[in-house]
């Protein structure tokens with residue numbers, strides 16, 4: 001057996017796990033590991049400019065592929081800079097392995113230089129964490145970290161490694177375990193057939209059914225099974241913000257996103273439904289609105305791999321614990337084998353009702369109340385220019401909601417955004433992480449002038465590694481989402497939501513060696529965008545001036561039911 | 574309602590802080606908590622008493638089960654079970670009447686006097702928490718100098734066991 005130092009074992013284990021890129025930033029506690037990285041070329045290290053970006057790159061890789069991304073950060077400030085990224089992944093159940101350096105074991109607890117109790121700091125935002133106690137444990141701990149991060153309900157795992165565990169002169173036998181067994185962790189692999197039967201009976205008897213699906217369909221790779229079931233039944237499908245792309249956005253059975261900024265027809269259909277099949281979604285407060293008024297006439301079937309997601313905020317009538325893929329497959333088999341089929345007459349009436357709702361609102365926005373372009377127009381153009389095929393990585397704010405509403409996602413894993421934590425600054429590093437792994441694909445970052453400045457330093461990483469992402473900055477010269485709330489609830493007192501002293505983004509990106517394009521008129525948009533996308537091997541930043549007064553609609557009325565919505569600045573349901 | 578939840582978990586550093594952290598993170602209440610190794614040295618057993626409605630208690634057991642270090646969880650209050658807590662209580666006992674009174678009350682509750690000085694008695698009492706509460710009440714607060722309680726331990730009645 002080969003003898004390796006702890007530092008070499010870390011790198012070798014990552015290689016043996018099939019890792020291509022690690023995103024990281026060096027520091028004292030990691031020097032042995034960085035030296036081991038230097039002397040091999042199986043695993044490529046990507047040097048970011050801020051540790052938060054490393055975690056978002058790793059996270060976005062995971063969102064695009066389903067496999068855990070890897071970040072490597074040093075002890076103390078390196079580790080704490082990674083906290084936002086870990087929390088972002090945790091809230092959206094994204095698999096990630098974050099290796100943090102730690103001070104020498106004998107110094108732990110002594111307030112040593114750059115010491116932070118990272119196991120303690122990260123405890124509420126990880127699926128699990130490990131602290132290496134002896135170098136021999138490294139291969140097994142890394143294997144377990146990936147296993148835990150990727151299986152069951154995915155999530156981030158922290159591996160904290162004191163520097164003396166990586167000493168180059170101390171060598172140990174290395175073997176990467178093929179698999180792991182943990183008596184306390186056995187993720188479930190299929191659903192309960194009896195429960196599925198109950199659900200199928202309810203599905204077939206439903207008169208006003210809705211399929212409400214979320215991030216679990218994306219991370220659980222169950223899009224194909226969802227489409228098959230929905231097609232077999234002919235029922236309407238709505239997706240959460242995290243579930244977009246799980247069902248094709250251009251399919252007529254798709255009724256849009258639901259929730260706070262969901263479509264009129266999706267929220268109306270949910271409210272009036274008599275049966276909701278929830279797949280891999282967690283009845284988040286941005287979806288349900290007031291839980292006491294949530295879908296009063298609906299029976300609820302909830303499929304989720306995590307029992308704790310079921311009946312957490314909304315009680316399920318039929319809980320089904322299991323992976324979406326296996327459960328949906330079995331469900332479809334049972335539906336096909338069933339003697340009865342959905343009542344064609346009720347379904348027809350239900351679709352007529354839904355189409356009527358669709359016609360009544362259906363994503364309208366005004367273009368005549370401003371000289372400036374509307375952000376929605378930009379997203380519609382983006383969808384057109386990229387044929388709805390791009391990886392769209394978003395930041396957080398109004399632009400994120402417009403992207404969710406107006407980009408038509410036809411494939412899963414291509415809409416990449418921070419939903420649960422809502423982390424401004426996520427978009428650019430996310431786009432970088434995706435692009436490095438899918439160099440042939442079109443990768444876009446939709447952002448705002450506020451969010452982009454939260455990780456703008458990564459323009460430098462983009463230069464170093466030649467990562468030709470396209471940035472679409474909807475520049476409304478304000479923290480638009482905040483401003484919208486201030487308009488609606490604080491009589492337009494725009495406290496601190498105005499972005500004074502913006503940089504000249506074109507000059508800024510040019511100084512890093514990238515291309516900047518400023519667009520101010522809608523007439524110029526299409527040509528400019530096509531020009532940007534034609535530059536395949538350049539990073540292009542499109543600074544697009546949009547109406548600062550635009551709001552995102554629909555918007556649910558706080559604490560109301562799902563059907564209580566503002567539809568524009570003046571209309572309410 | 575009050576629940577007694579028993580947890581078998583890996584006897585590893587950090588496991589306890591994950592359990593305790595979960596309670597504060599998710600705003601679950603802890604009335605008492607005890608933890609000690611079991612006959613299998615790789616496992617610890619933790620007992621927590623908590624108060625909450627059905628939805629909250631369901632979340633508590635589900636969230637506990639999700640912790641990687643947790644091997645098994647049972648809500649003992651769902652079935653017949655035994656509950657015991659140990660208390661040591663130190664009291665002022667500086668005259669004959671008080672000493673006699675404490676001794677009599679301790680006898681009624683089947684407590685034992687385990688330490689005596691000219692001015693104090695220390696009584697040990699074992700039982701369900703409600704019995705311990707009743708003892709404190711019966712003594713009246715004026716003579717009590719110090720109370721230490723172990724927190725609740727519980728075990729299912731009959732043949733049911735919580736093991737691997």
Ligand SMILES: Cc1cc2nc3c(=O)[nH]c(=O)nc-3n(C[C@H](O)[C@H](O)[C@H](O)COP(=O)(O)OP(=O)(O)OC[C@H]3O[C@@H](n4cnc5c(N)ncnc54)[C@H](O)[C@@H]3O)c2cc1C
Nearest residue numbers: 214215216220241242259260261280282305324419420422
């Ligand atoms: C500004 C802003 C506005 C927002 N507005 C909205 C809005 O209008 N509408 C909206 O929907 N969201 C909105 N969100 C997002 C919201 O906060 C939540 O992140 C989102 O609703 C959660 O999506 P989800 O229910 O699909 O759950 P996720 O967080 O994606 O969780 C996935 C669920 O699936 C389960 N799961 C995982 N893997 C599997 C598997 N293999 N099989 C089965 N189950 C699995 C998990 O256990 C979990 O319960 C907004 C966010 C921001 C920042």
Ligand SMILES: Cc1ncc(C[n+]2csc(CCOP(=O)(O)OP(=O)(O)O)c2C)c(N)n1
Nearest residue numbers: 397398399422424448449450451479480481
């Ligand atoms: C790190 C972080 N800080 C604060 C917020 C609160 N917040 C949500 S949206 C928003 C404004 C975003 O502005 P911008 O990026 O310009 O997007 P816009 O809404 O204008 O499209 C803010 C401040 C957040 N989500 N994340």
Ligand SMILES: [Mg+2]
Nearest residue numbers: 448449478480
């Ligand atoms: Mg803005």
